[in-house]
Amino acid sequence: MKTYLFAWNPKKWNWTTLEESIDQIEKTGRANEKWSVISHKKIKAGDRAFLMRLGQEPKGIMGAGFVTSNPFLSPHWNGSGKLVNRVMIDFEMILNPKEEPLLKLDLLKQGNLGKVNWTPQSSGVEINPEVTDELEALWFDFLITQNIRLNPFKENESSEQNVYTEGTPNQVRITKYERNPHARKACIEHYGLSCSVCEFNFEQEYGELGKGFIHVHHLKQVADIGKEYKIEPIKDLRPVCPNCHAMIHKRKEPFTIEEIKEKRNKASR
Incomplete structure (x- = not known):
């Protein structure tokens, strides 16, 4: 299983269904989203996915899940008619940047994780396998210490x-x-x-x-x-x-x- 970094830039694309996706996770434990991918020749169903918010503050990792499809061609979101490679992702966690903290860039740039380009120009870039365990541990530790609406790891009645x-x-x-x-x-x-x-x-x-x-x-x-x-x-x-x-x-x-x-x-x- 490989790990990929996907990107969302609110300056370029208005994610109008963000709240609906978060509500879907609350109801079913997951939200299935279509996302563009640059590494279309390598990525496969079952690979790990992290979602990075870029373009404007707050910047940081705001979601994670697993790829559920192999790449396929789909029209570009800008309406140009251009076909781009996409994959389906089952998100198990999506944070709302307006209400919740993100795993910010300053934390991601420490230690071995600092070797990763966390602000890529393209979405769906493979993360160096040597740091994925460290990333998973950081993400887990971040979630269990934050006041998050839908925390899949924190002890509570619905844990x-x-x-x-x-x-x-x-x-x-x-x-x-x-x-x-x-x-x-x-x-x-x-x-x-x-x-x-x-x-x-x-x-x-x-x-x-x-x-x-x-x-x-x-x-x-x-x-x-x-x-x-x-x-x-x-x-x-x-x-x-x-x-x-x-x-x-x-x-x-x-x-x-x-x-x-x-x-x-x-x-x-």
Whole structure:
């Protein structure tokens, strides 16, 4: 998975549906947006995306999500009729610059992150892989310390996201630890993208459409986690497919991965 920097300049384009997109994230956990991309020969569905506000203050990172399509041609937003390369992005977080703080340029220019060009002329520029972990950590730390309307990581009554799986009446509660992209990435890099229970791999079954898709399951119960808890992705997380994830959470005290494996084996005999 590669990481790309997308740009929004309000001086050039008035994002009239910004509030609608933020409302959509509040309702569904994501907002799907079409964005131009310069690195159209390399970017793929499943890649990480950060959104930078440029042109006028405040300048800084205001959103993050994942690319959900391969590049395609679409008319330029300026109405010229020119075709440009775009991708679809599922944003899991978009900050409102008029009401909320952004991860500003002065913070992004420190340490190794200072080697990155945070004010590119084009949108969809690949970020050096050597600094992406540092960027994810900075973004995570920034979000959990800010007063943000829709904070996916901060402890509150809605710090868990309900995910309903087709064919089962129960819901999977995805915790903030499972949604932490830094932790998720470390887990997947170590264990891969196949389900830890049934070994299902979405890319093998669906090709490009399934590339990079998998749930991440937190082994510890949320009730047992204290405020000082620090996640250890390789120790605490495992990749699982949505169906197995739903079965793990079939009861109040989640089944272990080993227990679900055993039940699958018994059912197949």
